[in-house]
Amino acid sequence: MTLSETTGRMYPHHVEDEYQKFVRRMNPPRVVIDNQSCKNATVIQVDSANKHGILLEVVQVLTDLNFVVTKAYISSDGGWFMDVFNVTDHEGNKITDEGILDYIQKVLGSETSFTGSIKSVGSDRTVIELIGTDRPGLLSEVCAVLTHLKCNVLNAEVWTHNTRAAFIVQVTDDESGLAVTDPERLSVINQMLCNVLKGSNKAREAMTVVSLGAVHTERRLHQMMLEDRDYDYERNCSGLDGLEPQRPDVNVVNWFDKDCSVVTVRCKDRPKLLFDTICTLTDLEYVVFHGHVDAEGPNAYQEYCIRHIDGSPVKSEAERQRVIQCIEAAIERRVSEGLKLELCTTDRVGLLSDVTRIFRENSLQVTRAEVATRSGKAVNTFYVRDASGYQVDSKIIDFIRKEIGQTILKVKANPQDSDSSPQESPTRFLFGGLFKSKSFCNFGLIRSYS
Template sequence: MSMKEVCCPYFDPEFENLNERIYGPSCRVYVDNDSCEKCTVVKVDSLNKQGLLLEVVQVLTDMDLFISKSYISFDAGWLMDVFHVKDQQGNKVTDNGVINYLQQSIVTRRELKSSGDPKACTEDAVEVEPESTSECTAIEMIGTNRPGIFSEISAVLAEQKCNIIEAHAWSHNACVACVAYVSDESTSTCIHDPSRLATIEDHLSTVLRPTTITDDEFKGAKTRFLGCDSSTSHKEHRLHQLMLANRDFDESPGSARASFSSMGSNGDEDGRRTTVSIDPFNEKGYSCVNVECPDRPKLMFDIVCTLTDLQYVIFHASITSHGLFAYQEYYIRHKDGFILNSEQEKQRVAKCLEAAIERRVCEGVRLELCAKTSVGLLPYVTRILREYGLTVTRADIATDGGKTKNVFYVQDISGNEVDMDILESMQKELEPLAFQVKNEVLRRTTSMEKESFSFGSLLKSQLEWFSHNYIRD
């Protein structure tokens, strides 16, 4: 017998399945409509992987489910999530088809993340794009924000004979980020020619640069071609990452950061704004992140997404709503196991979370235009908006079944309130496009649960987190 044979350790082939043999399947999803009178309770028990919580929240968000309350606990390698959710009408989720899709989506994402599939194990969450983008070239853009920049981006792509199939753009502080899917105008297929791609990138980079460049205000301009692979990162996740990379959390000169202490003129809750505080929880070796802000859809996704991208692991969390306000509490450590020690690190994390919460909120007017898909529609519409003194602060463009739906959030370029008479005149010019104008007010569920909840007390009292009966209203 050789020395190698003597010294090599023996591993039971069933070792990798040991956890599953002890705990059962590595991911179990329960949907309960009986335990809570007002909400559907979704409970996920799973072996934990970094980023898995984000994947679960992403599934709920993509299905347009509103998370009114949640409890998260991760211990001994096992993750337990409890979510109280409602649909967009504020009702329980009762459709069996929707429930089955929800369960299968969460389990599938868990299996992909555990499988070692390179598409599932990148830092970016992977999502299969709609069929409309399968023959498109994906472009990511980050740059310096200014009035009319989305119109300029649309014009450049039109000049380069690109048909915009889908696009999503956010702006916040002095930054703008955009993810667009384009095809060749003449062939309706991917753009492969390296020379042409280089030309498109050069023109877009020029547009994305600030008009006046100084060392202090230049935040960089970048375009990135992702090719024609139909599997690209989750669009909203990528927008968060692009804005974070472009440091939109840095305050622009003269701006005032919102805080929880700022009150409305009548001094009630409606005047409250966003605040983030980070405190040590030395007894258990965590940093406690407290977020208080107006409640809205996708709030939990935005926060979990940012903490994950900043390389923090969420061990415990509680999310609840009081009326129109949300209280979220996260117990975290850095991926290397350390808590947030320095004030500089705490301030940076707080600023990043505030930016993540604020960048999705669009004050202004929401415009919806629906028309038969045609080349040049988007550049035409954005040019009209610009000519009427309006700037796009956020855009969501999608093509489905031969029709294109354009959703724009617009503000007056000069900073004044949007003149409705101007919108009426613009509507006449854009006829016969289906055109709707809405003064955007974020939809909030009217009957939120009002009980408070603190994980600090749970952790201190060592309550049992892994009871399958832990579902309560």
């Protein structure tokens, strides 16, 4: 049986699925794009029949287009859902390209799922998912194995967090340029990569999955690390040079008068922050039925009214702590300590293996990587740090750039390392007045689990 978000009644799964499809066909999403009402942002409003996960689908489309969400208002009432987003490009400009605006209308206005977006991987390549204990040189070893097995890495993304490393690698056969489909060869790839990742015989130590199915890379990385319980590891409280990194401020309280929980997030703003938090709430099976996001300054504020998909608020201190830990982990996974390096050159088989080998030989550890191939060009971003945890010696970087090519490998400023001082957002938040009101602060309405 499934609780209908449209009627509030219980239905058998197949009946509810068909009913939801019927509702969406009768009420296709309505998308309004407004470049006039806001001085410094494009306003995108999406009205649609409600279903679990629809908020994430919309946010995913905006994120894949590399939009910056400066403000957002989220509301759902029974069977209807409405979102309003203020977005810009990364230069802070409105979105005026007619082709992009038409794409938004087409994708968000579709009555089908939005998730087949521009960052989803098709079946023309083999997708390899890896997760295991992080260590210096791990990416280099993985790339060396793939090169040895005659696999060409087209795209890859690597995240590290709380001693764990997760990879999604897209490969083709280096001779045919097609996806690797032979079962025996896939089995060999799986076994050899698993051997690289194992390190010991402990449970949950390593996992390797090879598939041909479509996958959204960043969405899947969040799911992999959540399933791996990276949030539940003993925290390493020191960053580079032993300094404690700035942690996000996440809180969860119950609002019993409305039978819901309120999640607040305060942290330094960065690209894709909204996507990361909504991913986690969706994967934890919570429904956001009201919310407000403000990221116009250097810091971001997010506030969500949530219920579990069974209609209940957060039920215990253990559940509250888990929600907090999972959201913190989702935010921290994409925070990159270390030096940002960008590589741009003509792609060739084994390029990634050679570059990561040079990093390893010079005692650099990759904390995060984004590898892409575009029109025959390799466009790669690496965040590196000294394998001992100290800042990277500039002499080592100079040596590596000479070996790889100074015009090929460039050092980039990492905006996350800027020293902007924290400050409260000036915007009046959706529930701010409620928190300050006498009735809301009454202990009979809010229970703090602390």
